[in-house]
Amino acid sequence: MIKNEFYSQENQGPYEIYELGDFELEDGGMIPDCKLAYNTFGELNRSKDNVIVIPTWFSGTSKDMEPYIGEDRALNPKEYFIIVINQIGNGLSSSPHNSPEPIAMDNFPNVRIGDDVRAQHKLITEKYGIKEIALVVGGSMGAQQTYEWAVKYPDMVKRAAPIAGTAKNTPHDFLFTETLNEAITSDPGWNGGDYRSHTEVADGLKRHANIWAVLGLCTEFYQQEKWRLFGVNSVEEFTNGFLQPLFQGMDPNALLTMAWKWQRGDVSRNTNGNLEEALGSIKAKVFVMPIDEDMFFPVKDCEAEQKLIPSSELKVIKSLCGHFGLFGGEGADYHNQIDHYLKELLEVPVNAEACGK
Amino acid sequence: MIKNEFYSQENQGPYEIYELGDFELEDGGMIPDCKLAYNTFGELNRSKDNVIVIPTWFSGTSKDMEPYIGEDRALNPKEYFIIVINQIGNGLSSSPHNSPEPIAMDNFPNVRIGDDVRAQHKLITEKYGIKEIALVVGGSMGAQQTYEWAVKYPDMVKRAAPIAGTAKNTPHDFLFTETLNEAITSDPGWNGGDYRSHTEVADGLKRHANIWAVLGLCTEFYQQEKWRLFGVNSVEEFTNGFLQPLFQGMDPNALLTMAWKWQRGDVSRNTNGNLEEALGSIKAKVFVMPIDEDMFFPVKDCEAEQKLIPSSELKVIKSLCGHFGLFGGEGADYHNQIDHYLKELLEVPVNAEACGK
Structure with missing residues (x-):
């Protein structure tokens, strides 16, 4: 194990750790005593239906998602129980540098987007007893996980907002x-x-x-x-x-x-390679939110996928920061667009639409 | 000097060599016995006004331009005297690997787009006595040289067609x-x-x-x-x-x-950094021809420059090959567009327009 201050509680916290136990992986292999680092905002209500799940992007951590959350935002902790979960391998959850032998460093196994989502599902069902998610929202690799959530757990996920990412990674990416x-x-x-x-x-x-x-x-x-x-x-x-x-x-x-995980993100792994079937099986109301100047998740690619999702709309975010618009450098110009669409999405009555109409 | 078969007459020829003599460079330093490799197609007419100059792109050679030239093309050797000139440093003209000491290899001096165009000007004036160029056309770094030609020799260049390139390199590029x-x-x-x-x-x-x-x-x-x-x-x-x-x-x-040269391409070096003045001084009729899917010379950047050129039009080339559309992999789909616009440009009576109206 290697010490790296970047991932410390001082720099990235506060975050909590959920112990998954031995976690089997899609590609074979296993992470013994697999750990998920996560952070929560707000309170889970009695009916446990005010849950928002936010997975993290490439190189990102739960800390990066904090600017998206606030009482003046769509992701409002006074209203929702928001769980930001660090993807496996991101340096906070089980990762090469913080894992002991036999999976330390170059022996760390290949992990897939599907593994992340199954791990996150375990966390929120086992620890919190959650059965319904009001919204899954994430950017970039967080969008990959968002799509995977909607495909893998169609009855559980009521709304999904993949920002600047795709359900199936492109050859160009x-x-x-x-x-x-x-x-x-x-x-x-x-x-x-x-x-x-x-x-x-x-x-x-x-x-x-x-x-x-x-x-x-x-x-x-x-x-x-x-x-x-x-x-x-x-x-x-x-x-x-x-x-x-x-x-x-x-x-x-x-x-x-x-x-490695990003390169192979593909929800059609759930449907024997049939992307149309995978996206067609989504029951959530989905807002597909590409960034207009994104150089590697261009609007065109995101729109092609959106058209395969029954109850979905394309909402293009404008940002001269391209993909790094996600970092929110443009402040209100960016976050107001995100909030506008997420508020609209959260107001959609989903149970009537859960059949995909 | 290093032997490299890629640049041989067998692979890149036939090409001729023009001896420039000792060639002083903009950034200081000098190339002793500087050589320009070039190839010609067609015959120079008696009034010496049927000249087309084609500079080369990054990594490219005169050979790469051959698909653009033909009796069924706008660049028709039955009608025009076409000179394709290899940029300095491209492996055929004087370059690090083919130069002797004191400028061999890592001692090769920095060369600028302006140096190339001055060298090319020497070739066509000294060797052929050419005073007027009907058209300069080039892609990518060839476009940079095309712009430089039009700015440096405004009375000589009657028409210019920069394809997929800019007059001033962008910070992103x-x-x-x-x-x-x-x-x-x-x-x-x-x-x-x-x-x-x-x-x-x-x-x-x-x-x-x-x-x-x-x-x-x-x-x-x-x-x-x-x-x-x-x-x-x-x-x-x-x-x-x-x-x-x-x-x-x-x-x-x-x-x-x-x-190095590409990174610093900038016609405003001729006008103390004033790009508007440099492009405004162009007397040639110019067709600015970006490729719609080009990732690093996007249409927007090319259009911004086109608007600063008095007698100019924007002609967008469609190609799903992006910047490598220049390679002509799409065959007739690509070359027909190029030919269409170049024929239109070559038909424009330029002397009436030479005042920039």
Whole structure:
């Protein structure tokens, strides 16, 4: 196990740990004493029907979702019991660097989106006895998990809002993610995943960050100097002073574990590869919410999937930050759009629509 | 000097060499006995006013432009004298791997787009006595040189058609190109530019190719399996069997020389940084021709520049191959669009419009 302050309670907390026990994985293998890190906001009501589940994005943690939650927001803890659950491998839940042998570091098994959702299902049913989820909402890999929730547990999930992500990963995204991986694994310091400290992979993590600087944003972000939204005064400060240190603080194997999962996200694994059948089986009311300037989850891809979901609508978010619009750098301009659509979605009476009409 | 068969007459020829002599560079330094490799099609007419100049794109050579030229095309050698000129550093013209000391390999100086255009101007004026160019047309870095031609020699260039490129490189493109560079320079085999064979940098060139696979194409290219246009039967065959070997055959320092130049392409260097003034000074009739699915020279960026050019029109090329539409993989679907617009442009009577009205 490797110590990495980035994932500490001081930096990412407060978060709680749920012990899943030995957790079998879709691709074979098992995580002994699997741990899910999560955080909750608000109170579970007596009928246990005020639940909102939020899975996390690539490289993200429960902490990243806090700006989405507040008494002035759609995700209102005075009204809802909100559970933000860290995906396996993200550095807080069971991950390569924080797991003991025999699954430490390069021995950490392959985990799939479906594993995450089954683990999250165990947490909320076993610990809280929850049988109904008012809303699952997540961005990017959080959107992948959101779709997986809606397909795997169609009677349980009443509403779903995948933001800037797809139900089935595209071949283009697979290749993009591969370049992120190669930036890390090409660093001799990575050493096949068997490094002593993430700082030994600083060069690879820097290159990883630099690829994000291209695909994570968009041309207009830089043309209009929107990096100023992140409190910096130049492109160099944005890349060298913000993005690079951010990713350099993270664990390389954690990023690779999440990336492997992201590349293979596909709800049609539940229906023998039939995407139409998988998305057609969703009973939730779904708002598909791509970001207009997203370079790798373009609106077109998200819209094609939305059309396969019976009770769904396309709600395009405008953001000159592209995919990193998710970070909320645009403040109210971004969050007001998210809140507007999520409020509208939460007001939809779902039980009448649960048959998919 | 390093032998690299990729750049041989057998693979890239026939091409001729023009000896520029000692060629001073914008950024200081000099290329002694600078050589321009070029190829011509058709005959120069008596009034020397049937000239078309075609500069080359990043990693490209004069050979790559051959599909654009033909008796059934706008670029018709029965009508025009067509000169395709390889940019400095592309592996055919003076480049790191084919230059002797003191400018061999890692000692090769920085070259700018402006240097290329001055060198090309010397070739066509000194060797052929040409005073008027009917059309300059080029794609990507060829578009950068096309813009530079129109700004540097406004009375000489009658028409210009920059395809899938910009007059001033965008900050986003700079960052994209940096990831291409880092893929190469992070390879220990690159050795600061002092390798013995390009094969020692095979890993870096592979990663370089893999980044091209993401940004060079687009999501729809892969969704619709358009890689079949390149005669392959799977994504893996397209990346591992086509793109990777293609770039692995090239010289790493050549790619880095071109990339440095690409990153800093900017016609406003001619007007003390005033882009409006530079583009406003163009007297040529200009068709700005971005590709609709281009991920890094998006239509928006090209259109913003087009609006600053007095006698110009925006002509958007449709291609699901994105930027690599330039390779013409879509055959007639692509080339017919190019020909249609170039024929229209070549029919515009320019002398009446040369005042910019």
